[in-house]
Amino acid sequence: MNTALINAFRKYGIDRSMWRMLLGFAVAEGNNPSGNPTLGFVDYQLPGIGTDLDSHVKALADQLQYRLPVAGPFPASGTEYDQAKWMAVVVGQVGSPSDWQGNAQPSQAHYINSIVTNMPAQSEIDALGGKLVEKLLDYDRSIVPQETGYWCGPAATQVVLNTRGVVRAETDLARRIGTTTNGTNYVGLIEAVLDTELPDAWYTSVYLEQDPPTAVQKEALWNNLVNSINAGYGVVMNWVAPPSNYPRGVNGSVSPRYGGGTVYHYVACMGYREDGGFRSVWIADSGFQPQGYWISFDQCATLIPPKGYCFAAVPAPKPEEPKPPQDDFEKWMKSRTDRELIEWLVEQMGPGNPDWKSRGDTLRDKVWSL
Incomplete structure (x- = not known):
């Protein structure tokens, strides 16, 4: 049971x-x-x-x-x-x-x-x-709300930049993206600005014109957002949410207060979670309270068509491989100061010392060969 x-x-x-x-x-x-x-x-x-x-x-x-x-x-x-x-x-x-x-x-x-x-x-x-995997990017929650009714695209862009330590005004981003009172035409306009601000991220746009997306497209979306977030970069998504598919909070999150018919909206995906096969994503939502919530990945995938999303295609940083332990004596011998000290000791113990017995290569030769 x-x-x-x-x-x-x-x-x-x-x-x-x-x-x-x-x-x-x-x-x-x-x-x-x-x-x-x-x-x-x-x-x-x-x-x-x-x-x-x-x-x-x-x-x-x-x-x-x-x-x-x-x-x-x-x-x-x-x-x-x-x-x-x-x-x-x-x-x-x-x-x-x-x-x-x-x-x-x-x-x-x-x-x-x-x-x-x-x-x-x-x-x-x-x-x-079972196993729980969760990754949530850090960002300034105070900047999430959009400043006009049609700047959701610039606001989502601002959040994604913020997590990388890049601070840009919404008004500046709106101008550069080309956002008008009708909103932002397509996610590629946002990608162009992200490419300028974060050239090492290799931001890439993907369009899901088929509704619902295929299983292959859905799995690619999951892999793309996981890899992007693991690399430290948020994902901008363009949503179309009819009243029958308003975002529903999961993992204890309050559902955002969508209303007024079909909502055309940009959001920033800033985290993911996988719990025993149940996948969910963390959304920074500039337009609706509570402006940060978990929704199921399955629902998220249904909100993007026929629009698109842009993610960082840069590979996640590989963890540093542990270096093999170095012999303490070897490290000491390779130190210039210590090597000079050893040389001095060798000179003191040289042929003038009656107890010194040479066997070909001297200790000094050995020291300087390191």
């Missing part, structure tokens, strides 16, 4: 920092006579939600996202009680006499303690969790 839950958590972008608490929550909901049919994925009462585990975890993920503004960020570094209390707020378990169906509910304290009591050992989560 726990393995199936973990796989479903990954599928719907539920951050692993929540897993232990949610496994305790699952048992608590199963033991709760009133249950919570909206969220209890072991309680199959709510009409319209399938009775399979996947459907209930999806409903849970949607509710976690919906209630984040009320409950606040998940207290990942808090105590077990803090985390369980956060979940009680998410599900609306505030100790009221009954739920919306009129079923009697336990007190909030009892409910919280039930979650805590049923949390599995952290070692079990670690064993189920």
